[in-house]
Amino acid sequence: MALRLAGDFDTSYAHDMAIIRNRGQWGMTIAFLIGLFALPFFADGHVIGTLNLIGISIIAVIGLNILLGYTGQISLGQAAFMAVGAYSAAVLVKAGVSFWLALPISGLVAGLVGLLFGLPSLRIKGFYLAMATLSAQMIIPWFFRNVRTDIFGGMPGLTMQPPRLGEIVFNSQATMYFPIMLTVVVCVIAAKNIARTRLGRALIAIRDNDLAAEVLGIAQFSHKLRAFFLSALYAGLAGALWAMYARTINPDQFSLLNSVWYLGMVIVGGMGSALGPILGAAFVRVLEEVTVQLAPVLSKLFPQLEAGLLAALGPITFGIALMLFLVFEPRGLAHRWELIKAAWRLRPFAH
Amino acid sequence: MNWDLFPQFLATGLLTGGIYSLIALGLVLIYKSSRVFNFAQGHLLMVGAFTTWWFSENLGWNVWLAFAVAIGVSALIGLLVERVALRPLIGQPILATVMMTLALAQTLQGAAIIVFGAYQRSLPALFPIQPLVLGDVRLKLNLALAFALAMLGFVVFVFFFRFTRAGLAMRAAAEDHQLAQSVGLSVPRIFGMAWAIASVVATMCGVLLANISGVELNLSIIALKAFPAVLFGGLESVPGAIVGGLTVGVIESLVGGLPQDPALRALHLGDIAPYIFMLIVLWFRPDGLFGLKRIERI
């Protein structure tokens, strides 16, 4: 865990606490960022489209990770909070607000709704609390489906105009890539910062031993609320970006199944790790993409196969992949990555 | 408000609630014994219904025979699920088991498509399609009989728990795993038994439901109604499952049926009322109405 490169000594607390520790790492980080944002100029639209989807998922999953990984609260409502963000953005844009302003506002609105559904955590604990979040997953889409259909468009939902910036219209995968990835980068850094400072420690303390945390001065309730707020805020940002990505949103897009997938991404990636959500979201989305692509390929190779057989690929791969992870790699890809990194550093002295 | 229809909706709600209760019973059985909340209960139900269909339509057996065989098969499925998916997770945090059942739900969905196909099927009628008229109240005979069967199931299970050795062993294991092991009970075997029974209960529900609404993949959705029921009644309580299920059925029916104002009806409140009601109940009784309260000690 605490391995670091030879010759890299702490000269101050600030240095010890920094994420990026030396010049080499700074170089790599900058190169990575340049590569990240240069990608749309080389890669084809489909790859970029998949990356966009991964980016949006990453944001939602980081949020969920704050609640689940750091605070230890199961939430079955992440997709619903995304819905709040998406609808906020769509309604605001419809009302003439610039999308770029609507994006952070949507995050805040979703955060506040998250706060509302976090309130039961004052009294309800453990699994009962998870079920309280399930009611968020039931109530929020119901709300958008049935209440004030003049504003929220009811069942068919809302259509959002693509955002603009001067002459640029963000309506292609390549253009949308930039706001999405920029938000991802900001969200990743903010989450990392939260995790390593006062709030993050308080949340982990509650996760690891809620009673001891309380006895040592960390107010459980208000911190759980903060976690709910942050988690939903991230979901709201993801939702707003999703509204930009999909342009037509309706309540069916934010189903319980989606929430389950986000949970799956957290597990696969590794709970309570900064890298986990990124790896988890990427892995599950790529897996999904692979199975979706594989079905037609298989149907071409084996035309006698019934269509239904191929159709089972999606749920079965996701289900089995998740099961395998839970049994064999419960700490997720991030943990595996740490081990590989450590092994690499110690090479050739593996033992 | 359609107050004159109140007895009608109350009765309909109770009958539908009976089915919810039975699903809730399956959830309680597993939770009580192994502290696992089974999100795949709805999918077990769907698989059970398809299995019955497969025996009755594909192999041409009598539907009651098919039902009986399917119950046996579903017990095996329950055992298999526990052995393959849940047992490796003993000792892992609650979240892992929750995720496992969610993963299981997906896997069962895929497996059902592979084995049975994604088509809607229909079962030969177990009960005649006929009205049951009691004064002003009109009920579906098949739903009423399904309700009766569900309640009979409850009686059987209560009897099982109270008066059989296996039932006593399950109750004991549910209270304290380590203690149960210390007196020589095999806790893994009891977990397996709980899953087998829950799977059997699910199949019963599945067939009763399928008999009313047909066999299809979406049958699993019905479990979403049982979740508030079981939380409302308390996760560990068999009577809670009955009360919770019936309450959810009644609330859904009354809230959905009573309002007369079209604007109010358009809100489709019946769908969401059980969840709102659950939140309210949990606020005042954080462990449900009949859930066990524990004294926390550090």
Next chain:
Amino acid sequence: MLKLNNIEVVYSDVILVLRGVSLEVGDGQIVALLGANGAGKTTALKAISGLLRTELGQVTRGSIEFDGARLDRLGPEAVVRRGIVQVLEGRRLFAHLTVEENLVVGALARNGNLRADLDMVYQYFPRLRDLRGRVSGYLSGGEQQMVVIGRALMAHPKLMLLDEPSLGLAPLLVAEIFHVIRQINQREKTAILLVEQIAQAALAIADHGYVMETGRIVLEGPAQKLRDNEDIKEFYLGLTQLGERKSYREVKHYKRRKRWLG
């Protein structure tokens, strides 16, 4: 009958709790295992009964033999079938079951005449007969301890592992419980391995005693001898006068020097 050979126990692959513990219980004996909180007494019992595995513990070295057969690879229910029952610390009951149901659970692991067994238990604890329909969670501490011991008795064990039966009980009740333990031992010929904090009470009924400290056996001998041992008196009663032993107040200067050197 029971023999622990130099066993080592590790929790979660890292935490070493027992280091080289050896002890023996002969046929029909009562053996007392004494030691402070956290010394590893309970862990030793759980290593014997197989319950260690349920807590991610493992016997990594040494062997446990019972009537000549290895026990340390068996699960808890197999150990019970061989005739060893552990009575867990803290009067753990199936709190929502009635007294009689609790007793019956004790006999579930084997087949036998329930009625006769229940009668036997009620003979040792007549009070339980009156309470048999009561939900056990609402009993008093002493009654609960009776249920717990009675439940273990229902399995007809050859060896009973008792973990702190006196915990939180009034002196009078402790005496009663220990009296019954003695009786059980004599009438049913059940061997007993008794973990206890009240050294005097335990040694009064025991044939043999062991003293544990931080995962090791530090003292052993016939009960009579241990009872007269001054160390026992000092460490387990703590009532010795100051002076002979170095005081914790004085320790620190010595320690400080030692650190300096290290």
Next chain:
Amino acid sequence: MPSSTSTHAPLLQAIDLHLFFGGLSALVSVSFDIRPGEILALIGPNGAGKTSALNCLNGFYRPQRGKILFDGHDLTHTPTHVIPRLGIARTFQNIALYTGMTALDNLMAARHIHMRQSMWASALYFGPAHREEIAHRRVIEEIIDFLEMEHIRKAIVGALPYGLRKRVELGRALALEPKLLLLDEPMAGMNVEEKEDMARFILDIHERRGMTILLVEHDMGLVMDIAHRVVVLDFGVKIAEGTPDEIKSNPAVIKAYLGETVNSEQSTVNSQQ
């Protein structure tokens, strides 16, 4: 021994505490004072109510009757998480560390009540949050130094050996900078050498940091050596209070520890070590 112990007004007063669980009574009319600057030991057989008393003091249990006054505050209705802010910290019998964090973070988490940064500052990190983190890191490093745990600073505490975990937990309580430190069986499960280390830490904390300490402990030798005063509980009832010497010769105490078989040799015990 400090001579000041008897003159000052008590730092904490527990008055007539009653605590029940269901029908079982854990504390029955228990009263005691803790005087500023003293080490008070709370002893008694297992299950006597010592931990319950501690749990009342830091607001984890609410006594059904009675009152707890601390430094001018009535703790009886103070929310649990506010009590540490008033100056009470504790350790736990079964070690309640944040097992997933490093030792350093465990201690930093205890600085929570002394830190001010908001959620937004945390997320931004650069600026105020950064400065605050460094300032508190300095305080923590002093404690780490004091308890001699530099080498385990960045180890995940869940994987540390028992003795070290106990030490981290003590450090975490110190990081709160409390006026009153409650220690629940700090020596349980330790060997003689570890006990000696721990005893020295406790005495140093008392002397150098001037903290008042309430100690629950089973090891009589230790209690008699380092406590100024001792309170004895049995069955939730206070049966004795006094200096170690008084307690040692108190017949009620001897009886509580020995059950029925009070040994007449007891009074004539002479150590021959």
Next chain:
Amino acid sequence: MKKIVVLIVLVMMAIIALTACAPAPTPTPVPPTPAPKPTDAPKPTTAPATTAPQPTAAPKPTDVPKPALRTKANPGEKITLYHFGDVTGPLAAITTPLVSGFNDGAKYWNGKGGIRGAEIVVEWADTASKVELAIAAYNRFREKKPLIMQMYGSGETEALKDRLAEDKIPVLTAGVSSKGSYPPGYVFAVVPIYTDQFGLFLDWLVPNWDKVKPAKGQALDSPKIAVVTWDSAYGRDALTAETRAYAEKKGVKIVGQELFTPGAPDVTTQILAAKKAGANVIYTNSLAHGPAQILKDAVSLGVRDEFMIAGSNWSLDLSMLALAGAASEGYYGVFPNLWWDDTTHPGVKIIQGEFTTNQRKPAERSVGYLLSFTFVDAMKQYIEKTIDRVGFEGLTGAAVYETIQATPELKPMEGIQSFDFGKDKRAPSKARIVQVQKGKFIYLTDWMTAPDLKPK
């Protein structure tokens, strides 16, 4: 050991990922048109956001002085038809046979020489009715510049409507919600939109009321309709501002809308509430198990003879007959296509023959198979017409779109369906009323024209 298993699984998944992401082995030859297309470049574009398509400047035969258009395919040339299938989501039961029908249709026409000699290739993607998957699949498809696509779900059609217009890809869709089809874009509905269907039903109901009204019922002097329907975009599309106004104009009272969740075990509450509201007609807009549930519950409540029960086209499927059993007797519906029972019809004959040849299972003998087989022919015909106009070289999505818009009438598979799209017309409007009699759909009327009730 455990770890090794995991590693192997991971490696295998990685390999699958790599192989699946590799370019498809049969790349569709893109017509070598040098025409500049500003929206294709994967760069920040400056194209305005268009919701309504602009009339494209497709070369009209008269404008282009090319003497010889290539109307015959080069050897080995292929044309790919793209479609989405939801085979795992909530619509799976209906849409699974669609994939089979589509494949068999393509195979059949390839046996007949393909599209002007070009082999028809089918590419489909499962969307599981998840919009993110639909968008991802669409992104994949659009890279290959499809000439025409087929979609099924209302949700994905609505979500992609603007994109299709931007990318100029025409689409035939079976998800015919009014919002997906209008305002006019590149989306063409294959049956009358749900609002129009409801209007057509009213057109027929009012003059025939005395003949078809229920036996007992309440206030039988005029039809009083309760819409008992699925709680979904699809289910709620029957009752809009336009259809309410139209009903009022026709003197038909809409007494209420009762919603139920797909798969609900009991709709008696809804039926009784409808009865309470004074309804004597129940209309539903749901897939087959919706009406099956309503019919069975009406029978089991003993109120079947108090209601006339009818529904829109997708409710009329074999599975409805199977699920409802005897209770289906007397159910009415709006029927915009022919049916398997029209055994003498040449188109149906062909499809029945192919169905048997390909050894399809009885469960697939649904409306899905029949129609998707037909869609292939429709696409083929539209493409052929386009080739006639602009040649293989001019074959683009925009050109096919122009053709569809400019073809006043097309009768695929000898008229199993009938398409009459136009400049502002995005859905056909011809349908008949059928009734279930002895487990068969019996035509009660000749072809009728639906009123235009698209959203304003």
